[in-house]
Amino acid sequence: MLKHLTQILLIPIVIFTSCSEKESEADVLTSGNQISYNFHIRPILSDNCFACHGPDENKRESGLRLDTEESAYAALKENPEAHAIVPGKPGKSEVVLRIEATDAAELMPPPESNLKLSGSEIETIKKWIKQGAKYQPHWAFVTPSKTSLPKTSNAEWPNNEIDHFILAKLDHLGLKPNESADKMLLLKRLSLDITGLLPTLEVAKSYEADNTEDATEKIIDELLDSPSFGERMAVLWMDIARYSDSYGYQDDNIRTQWPYRDWVIHAFNKNLPYDTFITWQIAGDLLPNPNKEQILATAFNRNHKYTEEGGVIPEEYRVEYILDKTNTFSKAIIGMTVECAQCHDHKFDPISQANYFQMYAFFNNTPEQGYEGDVSVSKPAKHPIMWVEKEDLNGILDFVNHQDSSKIMVSVMDDYKDTLRQTFVLDRGIYDQPTTEVFPSTPEAILKFDENKYAKNRLGLAEWTFSDENPLTARVFVNLMWQEFFGAGIVRSAGDFGMQGKLPSHPELLDWLAVDFRESGWDVKNLIKKIVSSATYQQSATVDKKKVEMDPDNFYLASYPRIRLNAENIRDMIIASSGLMSKEIGGPSVKPYQPEGLWEAATSGRGELAEYRQDEGADLYRRGLYTFIKLTSPPPKPIIFDGSNRDVCEVTRNRTNTPLQALAMLNDPLVLEASRVLANNLIKEGKENEAAIKEAFFRILCRAxxxxEMALLIEYHQEELKRFKQKPETVLETVKAGEFPLDQFSDTPETAALMQVVVAIYNVEEAITKT
Structure with missing residues (x-):
């Protein structure tokens, strides 16, 4: 029987990067035989040439730039009779002569670089030059615009505008979209995506029985209105905001930034417009007469690591903190890897080191310190701080879940009022090597910072970020949301829209959604509803041989992608389906089960967090969002399932497949405890064996x-029941997993046997997969 049972046990999904991805990108925006600089040529040059012939002046060879047409067309410095590119004449272009050279001394890229252009890449460059070698601004730096909806082969399939763009691409590839997903599987998908939780039995039965045309729209609206929506969205934002409950570095003491997390949940549930949501986080303290909610939001900037180690150089760490703020803003909000320009001009994007420190200057006027004193006087927040008082909890901060009367310290932003700290370009990015003075500004290649329009502070930066002409902000967030619902963004490098980033699979769709998002008043829930209402999202996840052969990475979404749940959702699925979950929203982080000694092995032995003190009662069953994050020893189960360790801003999580994941699902105390509690409750309700198995299956997998499958589970249950009846002494040892109290129904062979069946169901691959 065990051999048969393994057929339905855990086989986590792996999302591999196929060798065909580069080829897929090359086909993205081409129409007929026209070669596009942006979508065909620049990726080749960026990968192979820009390191020596790109934006970085300090590393440029022979004075040649290939990223600008002015330089590429100009006479070569070392040979004035020759030109790198002669439009219309590939045979006269030195670029072609060098990439086709047979002499190793002449060949480009040079053999020692270990780079080599393929035959198709060489032919593409030659064809582009023959067509006129027309350069284009980088696609992501061009303000998005709405195009008309493309014509498609099936006028009946689209539910909304999204589907026209998806279907047009599938038509071009000769593929057809899948049929609609099974109704209950769609409900599971919607519920997990919008609330992070499985639907309850009551919701499932109600939706299953609703045959009206707007049944799905109604359930989408209900899920978006659920308080759990804010918790689900906060998981993403905590990764972006690098939220943790400790300071990091050696002593890694406790801090109290959790009221900021409560605010994020509140902001998403309230559907705070995205421009407001970000503006408050960047510069809420600089708004006219800011209130405590707006100031609390600026904790976003203060979630990075802080040192409490004696002997450090305060200025070195103060600079580190400002670097982190700069990098987090650029990666999360405008999707650019500007940190590459901290030490030198960016090698691939038109961002100079001066540009980098101009952005850095926006965050450099805060009075925070690099070191505040000995660890013995460690405080749960670093200056500047805001106190959350008892009266705030009955007023402007009524969303903060604080159960006692003590005040709470939160690290927030502030600026010097009567002085301006000077900012210098730091030679090689080193804190004590100032060179040229710079002032707050932004890279002109993205969008010029108009000093007559914007104040030269963080509030001005926020206004620049949400300018109608800013080409990145709306695209980046729309892409993040797409990634959340489809497992990968339209641009798969969600934190890098620069030259080295991935090309968009559906650029016109990305731009249409970006403009629509801005025109909606930056309405987050409206954007999400549009995505999940599309036929693209609502199609089934089944695949056939033709689709796998033509699009192995499901780049073009001819089916819904099968996606393993993230770490927090796996925990939430287990505690919610078993009936264990605490529904409390917000409040301080909690410490669930963890292997003994793990925490202590990574501690200095000083401070409040020297020992791991596990929580008790309902706190053991809080959602994964609330698990305590200690930076030097992040919680093991989330890390096993690719959770963020929160050291730095992270916009995309990996999805890996390791034996540890299967072992965790089979042996984790929470899985065993949840299985026992669910089995216990079903027996207590008087359910017969077959009915109990069916209900457990439905609770976990949302289908009958x-x-x-039923035959396998019944057979397994009979075997286990027989085993426990023959060896009653093993029953207690089996069912006592976890700390949830046992009752008179717990210590029986029937509960132990049903518990083992539930464990098996939790270990079905489908249980931790969104299909």
């Missing part, structure tokens, strides 16, 4: 078991 197939006949063969």
């Amino acid at each position: 078991p197939k006949e063969e």
